[in-house]
Amino acid sequence: MKALLDKLQIKAVNAGACTGYDRWIFVQNGKERVSYNPTTGEPIAKVIQATNKTYDSVVCQAADAFNRWRTVPAPQRGQVIRDLGNALREFKEPLGELVTLEMGKIKVEGIGEVQEMIDICDFAVGLSRQLYGLAMHSERPNHRMYEQWHPLGPIGIITAFNFPVAVWSWNAAIAAVCGDTMVWKPSPTTPLTAIAIQHIVNQVMADHGLEGVFNLIIGENQVIGEQMINDTRLPLISFTGSIRVGRYVAEVVARRLGRTLLELGGNNAIIVAKDANLDLAVRAILFGSVGTAGQRCTTTRRVILHKDIASELTNRLVTAYQQVSIGNPLENGILMGPLVNENAVQTMMAALETAKAQGGKILYGGNRLPEKGANFVEPTLVKMPEQTSLVGEETFAPILYLMEYQTIEEAVAIHNGVHQGLSSAIFTTNLLTAEQFLSATGSDCGIANVNIGTSGAEIGGAFGGEKETGGGRESGSDAWKSYMRRQTNTINWSSELPLAQGIQFGD
Secondary structure (H helix, E strand, O other): OHHHHHHOOOOOEOEEEEOOOOOEEEOOOOOEEEEEOOOOOOEEEEEEOOOHHHHHHHHHHHHHHHHHHOOOOHHHHHHHHHHHHHHHHHOHHHHHHHHHHHHOOOHHHHHHHHHHHHHHHHHHHHHOOOOOOOEEOOOOOOEEEEEEEEEOOOEEEEOOOOOOOHHHHHHHHHHHHOOOOEEEEOOOOOHHHHHHHHHHHHHHHHHOOOOOOEEEEOOOHHHHHHHHHHOOOOOEEEEEOOHHHHHHHHHHHHHOOOEEEEEOOOOEEEEEOOOOOHHHHHHHHHHHHHHHHHOOOOOEEEEEEEHHHHHHHHHHHHHHHHOOOEOOOOOOOOOEOOOOOHHHHHHHHHHHHHHHHOOOEEEEOOOEOOOOOOOOEOOEEEEOOOOOOOOOOOOOOOEEEEEEEOOHHHHHHHHHOOOEEOEEEEEOOOHHHHHHHHOOOOOOOOEEEEOOOOOOOOOOOEEOOEEOOOOOOEEOOOHHHHHEEEEEEEEEOOOOOOOHHHOOOOO
């Protein structure tokens, strides 16, 4: 553990914030935060959290840096992100291992998360030369009308524990090439990965003579989080987390007429048609439901099976679940690590008791695994007679509910009958069924897949969901527009002043 932390320059520090190389802010009266290894329950390191005064200093630095950064040509900003991507390549393995150590996802997923950061940096470099506006024809002669996009300002990024580095990069890489600076508040559960990223970013900024573009502040939600969402200096708050907290963030930011980019809960389902390739379906369902120990927003939580294949698919899933290797996520061959903490374990156990009370039958799993560690559980299959109130909620744990259907219309109704709308999938070899699922009367989610699962979105497409998932879009496509302000321009290159709509005014 010490060798890994040393390689990433992580030490027990009392720095609660940072704005650049050698610009760590040491907090005299901040509260102590201990980062724990969810696999063993042992403490990894301590961090002293920022105070209100520290916060104000960081935002001032970000606002001051924005005044300079927004004037840098976008392609030059892209070169900074190119170097960030290269630096992440250099630290890919140890950084991925730190994600595993602090968060608990298996090592290949931790390294994969860093690869996702590298990918979004590559995407952002190309984007820096493609921040296009539109040209429109004016109704007035000898006038030119077009739109352009300008940097928005310092933005606030609040991330969750389950993707402690990737979600920051989705926002940071795109926002940076758009000309914004940013203030990042990571989850209090995973401060060390954020400190490691800030060390890497600091070196990149120093190489380009920059400071204050990428800023980190570690603190309690009730202190730092509250200040961020109420701060008029931050025109956009990008928040990833629960629906309950996301609703509160949206309300507070809306009161000051700020913008929010919300990535909230998912209660994702896969429909398996009677003509599906079950080999593909089983693999996708297993990864989607067990990956990251069920702690992804895109985790598969519901499977809606056609009655004709329900028995066969259920048996195959039970067999697959029996083969899931559970243990230390840093070890090779392990498919599922621990839940993040005891609270997550208790939430899972309570959900299973409720499932049984609502008519559910546990087909596999449902137990804690104390011999492996306090936070280890069995991935669990539950057959439900219908979509109950519990199934309509999101439990952040490896619980998979199985329900049956007869017609595709019934399946889509079950699928859409929840408040969340992030990711969805159908397995079918019938073109008509697939197209029906992707149509306006099909899946109501922001992501809809055919013959692949609900997890593993690529950075090239916009990521996000509808309904109580929040409506935000991050990463690819035109998600960059969230980080910029649109301006419509009209230029009169004549010697006359015609008015729009043919209005005549005066002589």
